[in-house]
Amino acid sequence: MSQFDYIIAGAGASGLMLAYELTLDPNWQPSILIIDKDLKERNDRTWCFWEQESNPLEHIVFRKWETAFFQGPGFKENMSLYPYSYKMIRGVDFYEFMKLHLSKFVNVTWLSAEINSIKDHQAITTDGNYKAATFFDSTKSLKDFEIPTKYHQLLQHFKGYIIETTTEEFDPTIFTYMDFDIDQKGDCRFGYILPFSPTKALVEYTLFSTDLLSSDEYTTGLESYIVDNLGIKSYKIAEKEFGVIPMTDYPFNMNPEPGVFRIGTSGGFTKASTGYTFLRTQKIAKQIAKNLRNGKPPLEKLPFQQRRFKKYDSTLLHVLAQSNLSGAEVFTQLFKKNGPQAIFKFLDEETTLGEELRIMNSTPVLTFAKAFIERLHI
Ligand SMILES: Cc1cc2nc3c(=O)[nH]c(=O)nc-3n(C[C@H](O)[C@H](O)[C@H](O)COP(=O)(O)OP(=O)(O)OC[C@H]3O[C@@H](n4cnc5c(N)ncnc54)[C@H](O)[C@@H]3O)c2cc1C
CATH class of the missing domain: 1.10.260 (434 Repressor (Amino-terminal Domain))
Incomplete structure (x- = not known):
């Protein structure tokens, strides 16, 4: 059985960001095994976040905007974000960059396998068993947790299309942050648009609510937003996106058993009131790597704990x-x-x-x- 210093279970946003941070010091190169059941070759999501500074991943930022359109009851405005920019990274660009970067390190091994369990410092996978003193696990999903009813459990759920139009429909310098000019149906529902060019944009129909909709309801909501609100009668769908992000005040346990640390959404990295996770994960991963490099406990002085x-x-x-x-x-x-x-x-x-x-x-x-x-x- 192979033994590693660290095993990173799940090569999504948090697993790859942590692996990346762990490779940055040439004088400290622990052995790392990354395990994921997926090859991470698809553009399975887009990540957006705002910030003032240049991001360490700025070279893979696909688009950024300095102005946001907001529309709600009695209010409609294009708002300057200065000194912030709203940035978008495509999942596929992130995975490709991370895989290329990590492939340059002989101490980093990638295993394509499904993890069945992590217990007693050992990962049991569909392709053998692997040991490490320390695991960082992002493979758990919301359904793996029994959240007591005293905690709120809202979901941010959305369906999006990347659409292409034959006529110029979008201003690529302004993205739509929240457009509440749609039937709320007793929930919180809004349109969200990331325009890439005058004829191409990601358009999403988003809800904050406790229950998911049927597949048809998302489709109807999204398509009627495109046709009725945006007035786009003819378009081609280039890509589709669907997502569910937990919005809960449940205090996720980052260290459920000795040697196992939960990261990413299952480690509670998601901002409960917004669902934004990406930039927080980047900052937390940086601190975890710094702690490990300095021989400190992984969770010491993590950001976003106030x-x-x-x-x-x-x-x-x-x-x-x-x-x-x-x-x-x-x-x-x-x-x-x-x-x-x-x-x-x-x-x-x-x-x-x-x-x-x-x-x-x-x-x-x-x-x-x-x-x-x-x-x-x-
Ligand atoms: C469609 C979508 C869009 C989002 N957009 C934004 C955004 O704009 N901004 C933002 O801040 N946040 C966004 N989020 C929220 C959050 O940033 C992402 O969900 C982020 O990917 C969470 O990172 P993670 O590492 O926790 O999980 P993931 O990135 O989902 O990674 C988990 C990994 O574990 C692997 N895995 C799971 N089970 C197993 C198993 N048993 N064995 C092996 N591998 C396994 C999966 O294949 C996956 O690669 C979005 C989420 C979704 C779903």
Whole structure:
């Protein structure tokens, strides 16, 4: 049986980012086994995130935008994001870059196999058993967790098409962040558009709700958004995307047993109130690698662990789930009254208490204060 310093279970966003970070110091090259059942050759998702700086993966950023369109009840505006940019990385470009980078390291081995279990410092796979003192596991999905009912469990779910049109329909300099001008059907539903050129864009129909829709409902919602809202009568579908991202205040256990560390969505890296995960994962992976390199416990001083921000996330989920305020109203007020820069900074967990109070003040204060107090003891 082969033995490694680290086994990374799952070569998705978090597994590959961690593997990448572990290769960056030429004087410290631990043996690493990466295991995934998938070859990671498909463009299975697109990742977007905002930031001010240049990203370490800037060379694979496919598109970026400096202006966002937002439309909600009583508000419709193109908003400058300066000094932020909203960036998009295509899954296939990320996997290709990571695979090429990792293939240059003799201490990194890639195994294409399904993992049946990880136990007692051993991974049992469809292609043999492998040992390591430390595992980083991103293979668990939401259904592997029994989440007590006291926690909110919203889902961000969406269907998208990359469409090509014969006439110029899009302004490639402005992306649509949230367009609530669609039938909410008692949930929080919005259109999201990433234009690549005047004739090509990813258009998504997105919901924040507790239950998934039937396949037909996504299709109807998305196609009617394209035809009725965007007025695009004729288009060709180049690619399709479907995704479900957990939005929960459940405190995922990152270290469920000795030597096993959960990373990615199953490690709780997803921002509960938004579903954004990519940039947070990049920052957390960097810190884990730094800890390991310095002989420290992997989870020491990880970013995004401040309790008050977890409570804010929980508060927003509580308001969406329990109050009679709609998601459309809540998000519109937040963006209209604060602007995207203040909201991005807040969601990045970089605001001061004073800035947070100003944001709270822009919401229906009583509803949010009540929800905050109700979530304090959770
Ligand atoms: C369609 C979609 C779009 C998204 N867009 C954004 C976005 O724009 N911005 C953002 O911040 N976040 C986004 N997210 C959320 C989040 O960034 C992604 O889900 C991200 O891929 C999570 O990384 P991960 O490492 O936890 O999981 P994954 O990237 O899903 O990786 C898990 C890996 O484990 C492998 N695996 C699973 N089970 C086994 C097994 N038994 N044996 C071997 N291998 C296994 C899988 O093949 C997979 O490669 C999106 C999610 C989806 C689904």
